[in-house]
Amino acid sequence: MNAMIEPKTLDVLDNVGYAYFEADLSGRLTFVNDTFCQMSGYPRLAVLGRHFRHFTTRQDARQIYGLFNSLMKSEGSHKNIEARLKKQDGSIMIAEGRIAVLKDFGGKAAGMCGIFADITDRKRLEETMLQARQAAEHELQIGRRIQADFLPDSLPQPKGWEIDSYFKAAREVSGDFYDAFFLSGGKRIGLVVGDVCDKGVGAALFMALFRSLIRAFADQHYSLSWMDVLSGDSAKAGQNSSVERRRAMLSPGATALKNAIHLTNNYITKNHGRTNMFATIFFGVLDSVTGSLIYINGGQEPPLVIGPSGIKRRLEPTGPAVGLWPDLEFKIEQADLEPGDILLITTDGLLDARSPQGEFFGEERMLELAGQPAASAQALLQRLQQSIAEHVAGKSQYDDITIMAVKRENQL
Amino acid sequence: MELFIRQLNQAGVVSITGSVDALTSGELTKFMLEQIQSGQRQLVADLSQVEFMSSAGLRAILAAFKESRQQGGDLRLANAQPGVQKLLKLAGFTNIIRIYPTVQEAVSSFETGSAA
Numbered sequence: 262m263n264a265m266i267e268p269k270t271l272d273v274l275d276n277v278g279y280a281y282f283e284a285d286l287s288g289r290l291t292f293v294n295d296t297f298c299q300m301s302g303y304p305r306l307a308v309l310g311r312h313f314r315h316f317t318t319r320q321d322a323r324q325i326y327g328l329f330n331s332l333m334k335s336e337g338s339h340k341n342i343e344a345r346l347k348k349q350d351g352s353i354m355i356a357e358g359r360i361a362v363l364k365d366f367g368g369k370a371a372g373m374c375g376i377f378a379d380i381t382d383r384k385r386l387e388e389t390m391l392q393a394r395q396a397a398e399h400e401l402q403i404g405r406r407i408q409a410d411f412l413p414d415s416l417p418q419p420k421g422w423e424i425d426s427y428f429k430a431a432r433e434v435s436g437d438f439y440d441a442f443f444l445s446g447g448k449r450i451g452l453v454v455g456d457v458c459d460k461g462v463g464a465a466l467f468m469a470l471f472r473s474l475i476r477a478f479a480d481q482h483y484s485l486s487w488m489d490v491l492s493g494d495s496a497k498a499g500q501n502s503s504v505e506r507r508r509a510m511l512s513p514g515a516t517a518l519k520n521a522i523h524l525t526n527n528y529i530t531k532n533h534g535r536t537n538m539f540a541t542i543f544f545g546v547l548d549s550v551t552g553s554l555i556y557i558n559g560g561q562e563p564p565l566v567i568g569p570s571g572i573k574r575r576l577e578p579t580g581p582a583v584g585l586w587p588d589l590e591f592k593i594e595q596a597d598l599e600p601g602d603i604l605l606i607t608t609d610g611l612l613d614a615r616s617p618q619g620e621f622f623g624e625e626r627m628l629e630l631a632g633q634p635a636a637s638a639q640a641l642l643q644r645l646q647q648s649i650a651e652h653v654a655g656k657s658q659y660d661d662i663t664i665m666a667v668k669r670e671n672q673l
Numbered sequence: 674m675e676l677f678i679r680q681l682n683q684a685g686v687v688s689i690t691g692s693v694d695a696l697t698s699g700e701l702t703k704f705m706l707e708q709i710q711s712g713q714r715q716l717v718a719d720l721s722q723v724e725f726m727s728s729a730g731l732r733a734i735l736a737a738f739k740e741s742r743q744q745g746g747d748l749r750l751a752n753a754q755p756g757v758q759k760l761l762k763l764a765g766f767t768n769i770i771r772i773y774p775t776v777q778e779a780v781s782s783f784e785t786g787s788a789a
Contacts, residue, residue: 458728460695537736541728541764560764581765585735589769660727 264292265363265371278378280356283363285372288312288326300356300379302349313373318345318353325360329373332362342377355381401433404465408434411469416441417450419549423668424452425638427646430661436464436540437608437661438472444479448549449514451479451521454561454665455542456608458582467538471583474528475544479521514546514555515593522557522583522591529584539584543576543606552598552669557591559583562624564606566596567641571632573602603638604667605631610660614649617656622649638666676704678713684780685713690722693730701730705737705748714746717779721752731764738770747771751779 264271265283271294274281280297284290293308301308301316314322321344328340339361346354358377365371416424426439436457444451455471457464521544529538541560548554558564560582563575580591598604607627614622630648635641642664649662674691685708693701708716716737723730738748750772753761761767773779 456728458732459698460729534739537732537739539732539735539764562763578763578765581768582731585765586769589765 264294265365265374274376279358279376280378281374281376282313283372283374284313286370288314288373290316291372300348300354301346307349316347318347321345328360329362332360332373333370342375343380344377346377353381354379355384398433404462405430405433408465408469411472412438413440413442417443419443419448419450421670421672422547422549423638423666423670424450425642425666425668427642427662427664429658429663431610431658432460434462434465435661436460436468437610437663438468439606439663439665440472440476441665442476442479444514444517444546446513449517450547450549451476451517452545452547452604452606452665452667453542454564454606454608454663455540455583456561456610456661456663457540458538460660463536463538467533467536467540470533471525471529471540471542474525475521475542478524479517479544512548512555514548518544518546518555518557518593519591522559522580526583526585526589526591527587530587533584539582541582541608545604545606547598547604547667552600552602554596554598554604555593556596557593559591562607562609562612564604565628565631566598567603567605567631567635568599569601569634572628598667598669600669600672602669603635603641604665605641606665606667608661608663610658610662611645611649611664613660614653614662615656615659616652617654620652622652626652635668638668641666641668674700676701678704678708681717681776681780682784684715684717684783686717686719686776686780688719688722692725693723693733694725694727695729698727698729698733701733702736705733706740709737709740709744709746714741714744715783716741716746716748717776717783718748718750719752719776720750720754720757721776723754723757726757726760728764731760731766734766734770747783749773749779749782751776 271281275294275296278296280300281294282290282297283292289310289312290308293305298305324344328342332340339359341359343357346356348354356377357380358375360373360375362370363372363374412428416426418424424441428439438455440453442451453475457467457471543556543558543561543564545554545556556576557580558576558578559580560578563577565572566574574596576596579594581589612622612624612627630645635644645664674689674693674697677688678685741748748770750770752775753772761772771782773782
């Protein structure tokens with residue numbers, strides 16, 4: 262039986278590698294082109310007169326029935342389809358194509374026609390890529406779980422203080438970190454917020470390293486003579502420091518600070534200088550009895566000391582980012598947290614958070630929100646969190662966001 | 674991001690156009706290191722067309738700075754936009770890497786023989 266389409270069209274279809282078939286209204290194949298025969302492995306005579314369902318799976322046959330019936334009800338001119346072709350050797354070929362109603366020369370429905378191409382290779386490739394992506398995501402999930410181990414389970418809550426944090430990684434693994442731990446003696450608390458440069462697995466690995474080095478070096482009891490401590494601050498300390506300040510500089514807390522930052526800086530530059538990795542780090546040591554905070558700010562956005570009537574002070578950088586160059590100087594500065602004050606430390610992910618229109622959250626907005634009175638550290642964090650969520654409005658997060666709030670309770 | 678290098682006296686002036694972030698910083702690092710390896714150890718990075726830089730960009734600059742110093746030369750920065758200048762200052766880069774308001778001044782600083 263001849264095809265109901267022109268020979269020229271049949272030639273074209275064969276040339277582009279499309280199989281073509283026609284079937285009568287009962288579904289029996291009345292014509293198949295050469296490509297159909299090549300693809301299926303059947304000679305033409307073995308195909309003609311047989312129902313099309315013999316050349317596909319039961320599920321796909323049902324699919325084709327359904328689509329053809331809806332075409333007969335005039336629901337569209339053609340239907341796209343993906344189905345399996347059962348080849349003569351028993352193997353399966355994945356086909357993608359179209360079916361349409363075959364009309365006779367009077368315009369009446371005479372059966373079904375269709376074309377399809379072999380997409381088996383493409384499908385296999387898609388499957389491989391999907392598996393590879395799933396494997397990679399799985400690894401990242403593992404990385405995330407392990408990385409969570411490098412963040413504190415719970416934050417110390419010394420008497421008279423509330424310490425709270427908000428942390429949201431942009432991806433499965435992050436370069437931000439925060440930490441809070443008692444220094445030996447149990448009165449002083451180390452507060453750390455850090456941001457490793459760049460993104461991805463590299464930053465995440467160095468996050469673990471920086472956080473560990475700072476903790477380890479802060480814990481060490483290196484005995485530095487007070488001259489060593491002061492000489493790091495050079496002439497400036499002698500010029501305008503009060504007795505209070507000098508006393509603070511000499512405290513064991515200052516030793517922990519100096520050690521943690523200087524030793525970490527030297528360790529990273531000497532052992533990992535080739536990677537050029539560095540981190541901006543704020544490390545403060547809080548005396549929970551007096552409210553005196555001594556700190557080193559290595560390149561972080563200035564933390565804020567917020568009082569009942571607004572922002573009292575910005576704790577500007579006292580040194581560069583950590584890991585740039587060996588033996589760089591990091592000065593120690595001091596601030597007092599009065600009853601009712603909140604210390605707010607953030608990484609730049611907060612300021613850099615973008616709206617769907619590409620607008621940054623920005624410093625102004627953050628300062629405005631931070632300046633309003635907050636009942637607790639938690640309340641302040643919730644206020645910021647909500648504002649970020651509204652600003653970002655569902656857009657995917659660009660950078661890790663880390664915020665720590667430390668509130669000194671009002672004295673009763 | 675686009676990169677372009679031209680010779681100005683004995684310095685190679687690298688013009689960077691666009692955003693230097695996690696996606697483009699690798700390319701910048703590679704370009705700068707290639708220049709240094711091919712003998713151009715005195716470099717000026719013209720930042721006038723850099724609209725945005727992230728910490729990944731800082732890392733690229735640090736890499737080029739260290740390598741140029743290693744080879745007896747230097748990397749100096751010029752003409753940073755306010756946002757980038759702020760970032761460089763905050764991270765403490767301005768205390769380690771020389772930065773000038775104009776490309777001409779940065780190039781001249783090599784002439785006066787002010788060593789690295």
